[in-house]
Amino acid sequence: MPEKTVYLERINAKAPVDNVLYRMGYKKGKTVLPEQQQKKINDAINLGDILCDLKGAYLFLKITSKSGNSVRLENGVIIESIQVTELFKTSSDVLLMASTAGAGIVERRDLEMKAGNNSLGVILDAVGSETADTGLDWMQEFLAAQLAKKGRIITRRFSPGYGDLKIECQKVIYDTLNLSKIGISISDRFLLTPEKSVIAVAGVS
Amino acid sequence: MAKKVNAKKRFLDLIKKGVVVLDGSTGVAMQRRGMPNGVCPEKWALDNPKHLIDLQKEYVKAGTQILYTFTLGATRPKLDEFGLGKDVLKLNEGLAKISRKALGKNGLVAGDIGPTGHFPKPFGDMPFETCVNHFKEQAKGLLKGGVDLFVIETMIDIQEARAALLACKELSDKPVIVSMTFDKDMRTLTGTDPVTALITLQSLGADVVGVNCSTGPAEMVKVIEMMKPYAKVPLMAKPNAGLPRLVDGKTIFDMDAKTFSSYTKPFVKAGVNLLGGCCGTSPECISGITAQLKTAKTPKDTKISYSAVTSARKTVFMSQDIPVVVVGERINPTGKKQLQEELKAGKTEEVRKFAFEQAQQGARILDVNVGMPGITEKDVMVKTVEMLSSLSELPLCIDSPSPDVIEAALRIYPGRALINSISGEPEKMKKLLPIAAKYGAMFVLLPLGGKGVPETAKKRQVIIDKVFTAAKKFGFTNKDIIIDGLVMTVSANQEAAAETLKLISRSSKDGFNTIVGLSNVSFGLPERGYVNSAFLAMAMDRGLTMAIANPSLDLLMNIKAAADVLTMKDKKSEMYVKLFSGHAQSSGLKTPGTAGPETIYDAVVNGNSESIRALIEQAVKAGEKPSDIVDKKLIPAISYVGDLYEKKTYFLPQLIASADAMKAAFSIIEPLLKAEPGVKIEKKIVLIATVKGDIHDIGKNIVALMLKNYGFDVIDLGKDVHEFTIIEKVRETGARIVALSALMTTTMIEMKTVISLAKKQGLNCRFMIGGAVVTESYAREIGADGYSKDAYDAVKLAKKLSEN
CATH class of the missing domain: 1.10.1240.10 (Methionine synthase domain)
Structure with missing residues (x-):
């Protein structure tokens, strides 16, 4: 496993259209989408795909110790969360990941909404969110396949801000991965910019 | 030099004799022989050579003719994981010598090169040359250890495979096998399919192309079957012993040696030339292959000839039997002010837009020309090619008058590109033919000789013959070359079109593909689209296979589609029917259950x-x-x-x-x-804001929009709004409803601050809250008057709060 952070300048993945629709409340078999509206929505999703510039980063770190509510990593970082500690029960390493859909999609969304094209805006917003998640899916799937050959498995992933993993944890992962290299910045409230950026941790058993 | 030729000759002789047997898995077998988990495998093997020699001898005994060195992870980035980056040369040299010793006098040792674990540009952040240099460093060690050839294997990114191949070829003349790993969707991790990988790598000079790891033999036979019709080089396969299964944390490969080797004959039938095993295989599997090969019938190799360019994810073929390939011309700053400004500013949005639109409109290849004053063409070309090769799946046509720019672009392009163009000017030929040959590119042959434009087809043919004769010395065939018909304007010389058509006829008969840049023909005439389209149809009748054009021109593209039918390029008119079948049905959307004009x-x-x-x-x-x-x-x-x-x-x-x-x-x-007389508009005021510290406002904006539509007077204070500002605005406007939004757990606490402050100051207003992390119970906890889960719910809540 690489000891240095691996940066992916262009991830060859698009958000699945079904996921984008689902995020906006589409219900298969229930939602009725007339042809003309469907075309508009498809065009907007395609535009979103063009505007996204999907990048990622990942790093494996060894777990040096665990307590009931925290996991300590080889670089001294401590992840405090009962849920994460439980999830990493059998893990010897941790996978830190981040992905961003880039600034272009957010800028265009804001422009469209400012111009009153709110429908296009919400679709671009959904494409951006799903694309960032797709970046994590892509990395996790690829790394899981690589690790499977060595008899190792990756747990499900967990993002700061969910469950009892505090959003503050976003900062230590941000610093460890040096995410400024893929154009992500973090605020003193731990908000990531570009907005469509996500960070996650997973265990490796 | 003589020694180098011998290595290649020995390799080719071995392949000519029949299917060559490779070795099987080494890593897992070494673990069984005591290699502990977590150590650097290469270092352990070098420190414990007996285990590796014994295993490799078993493979030789089983029939292995080409033995891989145990150096899959011996590049500097991989060895750095164990703090051994400084030992690249020593480890590779030492392990190559061990394999040489194990092999004895017969057979060949292949220096094994694997992925670095990082991704070169355009998919990763590693500069392409850094990647090439890592592989060169490893290859130097292997050469010092006496390997006969190189094998680049388990590659998941075509660009990294290209880097390794270029490294080996730039260091020596020894043969190079390149083997990719495809997933269940028959794609590499970065999206390359087997045929595209084959065409890219064999064009770049791989002596053998193949597939290893990731799947069992049944799935891998299909990969060889896909590649074979396009393979100009021998094919190799090294499947796993079935698909891996995790049992109690250990990877198990279920397939036994007998079952594994039973796939030998299907592999041979599919056209494999070198066969071995990957993960989970053993010397018994290789013995099985050797035994099966004794009775396997090798199919006859047929001569293969076709024209194709590739991107990282797609192959585009050209021939007189398939529809004319449109090369989209719009990524060119000439006459495009916005594109010029963006290229100068280092921006890419316009290029991305042109790439996407042209693909949608039917272009099959994208011409990339960034030549303009005020920029460094080479830098901008490299950046644009990097961006396009990850963004678009269409192959690229590198369009520049500068050999330096073309070479820089070809080096980093993760596919087989088309060069636009090489003319008969001696200096251009001298510089560009070796470059095109090194990177395996196709090229457009422009019949210009440096002394003005030859007016007749006959004069142009003389130049074509000259360039083709020179190109053949570099290994080019007529299938690698596209003749430019050289379109001149008919308003200046009405015979110009006829001369171009004559040249297209002649070149087509000689087996070349042909291309025209259409728009020149109509220069100076009114309604140029008609002339361009008519000329395209006429050229297609003469055998034209490609056109550089703007695919957004409906007339031109529709005439092309029709002419594809009439020249029998569009078989069974399938593409034409697909293109036009939806047109008659288009109609405006009606509300479900309504008819008549829209209301x-x-x-x-x-x-x-x-x-x-x-x-x-x-x-x-x-x-x-x-x-x-x-x-x-x-x-x-x-x-x-x-x-x-x-x-x-x-x-x-x-x-x-x-x-x-x-x-x-x-x-x-x-x-x-x-x-309007008698109408009194009384709207309830709603103040809306995203709280302090939070920059997310899409949800808030949607709620504001919905509230406005339902008759509320919405005052939107924006995002990241301080509590004092909100309170002050409530006083100023007399708003009775305040809607607060927050997306993060770190910012939702600000809602409480606002509400507490309002209560402290005795304000008579009601608070409604919402946002991704906000809940009904949180609303109660902080003393809000209501929570809404979405924008429509917010409307209902605002109505309720305004009535009470």
Whole structure:
């Protein structure tokens, strides 16, 4: 496993259209989408795909110790969360990941909404969110396949801000991965910019 | 030099004799022989050579003719993981010598090179040359250890495979095998399919192309079957012993040696030339292959000839039997002010837009020309090619007059590109033919000799013969070359078109592909589209296979589609039918269950912001009272949309599209309402804000839009709003409802700050809150008057709060 952070300048993945629709409340078999509206929505999703510039980063770190509510990593970082500690029960390493859909999609969304094209805006917003998640899916799937050959498995992933993993944890992962290299910045409230950026941790058993 | 030739000759002789047997898995077998988990495998093997020698001898005994060195992870980035980066040369040299010793006098040792674990540009951040240098460093060690050839294997990224191949070829003349790993969707991790990988790598000079790891033999036979019709080089396969299964944390390969080797004959039938095993295989599996090969019938190799360019994810073929390939011409700054400005500023949005649009409009290849004053063409070309090769799946045509620019682009392009162009000018030929040959590119042959434009087809043919003769010395065939018909303007010389057509006929008969840049023909004439389209159809009749054109021109593209049918390039007219079959059905959207012309009500329900303004203007002109339009049409329509949304018949973009239509309607009708006698507009004020520290405002904006459409006077304070600002605005406006939004757990606490402050100051207003992390119970906890889960819910809540 690489000891240095691996940066992916262009991830060859698009958000699945079904996921984008689902995020906006589409219900298969229930939602009725007339042809003309469907075309508009498809065009907007395609535009979103063009505007996204999907990048990622990942790093494996060894777990040096665990307590009931925290996991300590080889670089001294401590992840405090009962849920994460439980999830990493059998893990010897941790996978830190981040992905961003880039600034272009957010800028265009804001422009469209400012111009009153709110429908296009919400679709671009959904494409951006799903694309960032797709970046994590892509990395996790690829790394899981690589690790499977060595008899190792990756747990499900967990993002700061969910469950009892505090959003503050976003900062230590941000610093460890040096995410400024893929154009992500973090605020003193731990908000990531570009907005469509996500960070996650997973265990490796 | 003689020694180098011998290595290649020995390799080729071995392949000519029949299917060559490779070795099987080494890593897992070494673990079984005591290699502990977590150590550097290469270092351990070098420190414990007996285990490796014994295993490799077993493979030789089983019939292995080409033995891989145990150096898959011996590049500097991989060895750095164990703090051994400084030992690259020593480890590779030492391990190559061990394999040489194990092999004895017969057979060949292949220096094994694997992925670095990092990704070169355009997919990763590693500069391409850094990647090439890592592989060169490893290859130097292997050469010092005496390997006979190189094998680059388990590659998941075509660009990294290219880097390794270039490294080996730039260091020595020894043969190179390149083997990719495909997943269950028959793609590498970065999206390359087997045929595209084959064409890219064999063009770049791989002596053998193949596949290893990731799947069992049954799936891998299919990969060889896919590659074979396009393989100009031998093919190799090294499958796993079935698909891996995790049992108690250990990877198990279920397939036994007998079952594994039973796939030998299917592999041979599919056209494999070198066969071995990957993960989970053993010397017994290799013995099985050797035994099976004794009775396997090798199919006869057939001569293969075709023209194709590739991107990282797609192959595009050209021939007289398939529809004409349109090369999109729009990524060219000439006459495009915005593109010029963006290229100067280092921006890429316009290029991305052109790439996407041209692909949508039917281009199969993208011409990339960034030549303009005020930029460094080479840098901008490299950046643009990197961006396009990850963004678009269309192969690229590198268009520049500068050999340096072309070479820089070809080096980093993760596919087989097309060069536009190589002319008969001696200096251009001298520089560009070796470059095209090194990178395996196809090229457009421009029949210019440096002494003006030859006017007749006959004179142009002389130049073509000269360039082709020189190109053949570099290994090019007529299938690698596309003849430019050299289109001149008919308004200056009416015979020009006929000469171009003559040249297209002649070149087509000689087996070349042909191309024309269409727009020149009509220069100076009115209604140029007709002339261009007519000329395209005529050229297609003479055998034209490609056209550089703007695919957004409907007339041209439609004539091309029709001519593809009439020249029998579009088999069974399938593409033509697909292109035009939907046209007769197009009609405006109607509200479900309604018929006749669109009404104001329909326009809201269908979210049609474009038509609603005109419909309202018509209604007002026809004498309808604005208040009636609002009460009888707009409000019932948006209420119906709300119902549809609640029932999930509509989802968010439809709800918002209707809201946008309402907004457009109110922009016209509101001033009229104010002027209507007897109408008194009394709107309830809602103050809305995203709280301090939070920059997310899309949810807040949608709620504001919906509230406006339902008759509220919404004052939007924006995002990241301080509590004092909110309180001050409440006092100033007398708002009775305040809507607060937050997306993060770190910022939602600010809602409490605002509400506490308002209560402390005795303000008589009600608070509603919402946002991704906010809940009903949180609303209660902080003393808010209500929580809404989405924008429509917010409308209902605001109505309720304003009534009480």
